Amino acid sequence: MYCWTPERAVTLLAEHLANQNLIKHCWAAEGAMRAMAVRLGGDPERWALAGLLHDLDYDKTKDDFPRHGTVTGEILRGLGFDDEELLHAILEHSGNVPPESTMGRALYCADPATGFVVACTLMHPSKRVAEVPVEFMMKRFSEKRFAQGANRDQMRMTEMWFHITVPDLLCLVRDGMAVRSREIGL
């Protein structure tokens, strides 16, 4: 298998994504997925790479959502990437195919959680992801109008699939993201 380093992935993200905030979101997912892998017994480096690359095709599919995830697979296979399980997890995160693998389900739940944690961090006086208390996040979680784009039902699936409660998920994601504080800028 070709060796895919985070550096190579970052170069690719810069080629494909125009929005710096989206690249930061990819780093947030990278950190979150590493933490999810540690909790769920996955390979942290592979899961982190899935997080980093999961929205690679965003600009190409934002007006064609049914192809979100599929196009990432096409791009990466075209470059010799052959970790099909990882590519399938990326496809699953979009919900365009049912999330059934452990890695895909983890990404499906962690993706909206990263956006939610960013929104909480921006609201918190510290503006530092590592310093946002779980109580603060759970209070925001119950506020329907707060960070409406962060799908609560998608995050809640972590309870059914992994027996990880929402507060536990938010702490995992927050702590995973804190490792990438420099890249995320929070």
Ligand SMILES: [Fe+2]
């Ligand atoms: Fe995403």
